[in-house]
Amino acid sequence: MPTLRVSIWRGRTEGGFVDYDVPRHESQTVLDVVTHVQRHLEPSLAYRFACRVGMCGSCAMTVNGVARWTCRTHIANVADGDRLEIAPLANLPVVKDLVTDMRGFFDKWARAKGRFEGRRTRDDDFARVDPASPARKLADAGIECIGCGVCYASCDVVAWRPDFLGPAALNRAWTLVNDVRDDAQRERLRAVAGDAGCHACHTQGSCVERCPKHLAPAAAIAGLKRVTARAAARGKL
């Protein structure tokens, strides 16, 4: 049976790659390989997964240098011959082996005011939002983000400027900027503007290139730049 030589990161910030030989199967995913190593070769290997079908976003890792969902990545598409290198996501602290600490990532969603702030109560009628309205379409374009962290791990600006909110948090903010029901627009624009916000983005586009959901956080950030500039010109920032 053909085998795959897999190098997997072991340890925390200090550590190194350890090689394992894993049997090669048809339609095998990277998550299948990691699971094989943990179940048969290295029981102490730590990694994170849940749904296995690309819905939860918890199994993202760096595969041959590129951040990906391991459950939706076939070995045939990423293996370099019979070699595979699996590391934790970049730009996040490592808890152990392939598990990263996502707190900083999600704290930035909160800093970017990524929470809906409504003004209606249960006594009010439903808000009516035309699905064909430009704002709703812009919100729709980014709403499917599941917070896997692939864009964040792929962003050079996050690496250079650790306080940068990052593509996912700014994409989330953009969906709310376009939510006509939301009542915290000024605070949100203030939260996403400035050195750590949308203006730090260089539009390199790694987030768009790597997003497994084919979203375009860079386009959302460009939208935030336009809207914040308009608000600043009117003295409302």
Place this chain on the structure above:
Amino acid sequence: MEHAAQAKRWYWQRVSAMVLALCVLVHLVTIVYAVRSGLSGEALLARTRGSVAFAAFYAVFVMACAVHVPIGVARIAEEWLGLGSCAANAAANAFALLLAVMGFTAVYAMVTG
């Protein structure tokens, strides 16, 4: 205030980029024409000397550069050199002044030389 200043800087960088896109195009066409025509330095100066059109065009070009470039340089200084925001902006403003002085000196020489 810093947020508004940053948003405005982005706006000016974008507007100056639009001006530069046009200026660079015209400048390149001018260079290609001059080179292909085999014009000497003296022949070029004979065409630009006293020309209000050349002076106005290159003055706009210099101003657009002096606005556009330092905003990006400040970002790079912060990220790659680890400068703080104030230090980076101060360095960028000094660079803007340098660009403007050098650029206008060249424009002056072009139309009076």
